[in-house]
Amino acid sequence: MSKSHDQIWEEWGDLVNMAPKELEDWLETEESKSVGADSGDGESKGHKSGERIIEIKRTNKDDLSDDDWDHMAKVVGYIKRHKAQGGPDDDMEHSDWRYSLMNWGHDPKKD
Template sequence: MKSHDEIWSEWQDLVNMPPSALKKWLESDESQSVGDTGGNGESTGHKSGKRILEIKGKKKTDLDDEDWAHMGKVVGYIKRHLAQGGPEKEKEHSDWRYSLMNWGHDPLG
């Protein structure tokens, strides 16, 4: 299990979208067009993006165990998704990029 310092460091590197950009992205049709909804109408990634905004609004010293757990989940998701490499062409408008952006990472940013 990673320490809070390890999670924090990876989070700072991987969650590269500023809160204002992430908020605007989450309001877009493209953001809401990707991901597994599990039949609930909102994708896991879109829900995660809203949670990321909550976490980014806190100081490191104010983060609780649920925040740290979600941050670890976000870091793991971004790393796994980046390892897939995405499409060779049209990355800018790909579901791969859109999904990553829901999780706070713009691979082109």
């Protein structure tokens, strides 16, 4: 059973905790570009997702397309799965685990 737009919106609001400008600045860093699976063109899937997240966050809820809602559900699922894996015990702040989550719009330091 798929989630309703209301369910996706609520989870998105809880999990995507980086503001568009904050995410935009993060995606410009070498740390951001250093993590994630290549999407086939040299840019990671997470990095591409971050760019899409910025667009979605700057869009009025009533103007979101079906593709936007699908991507939002994908982002929510990714963040939940990645967080469930747990971060490193030592240096979480400078870990690939955190960097990957941040590419998907979630900074675990804000939890």
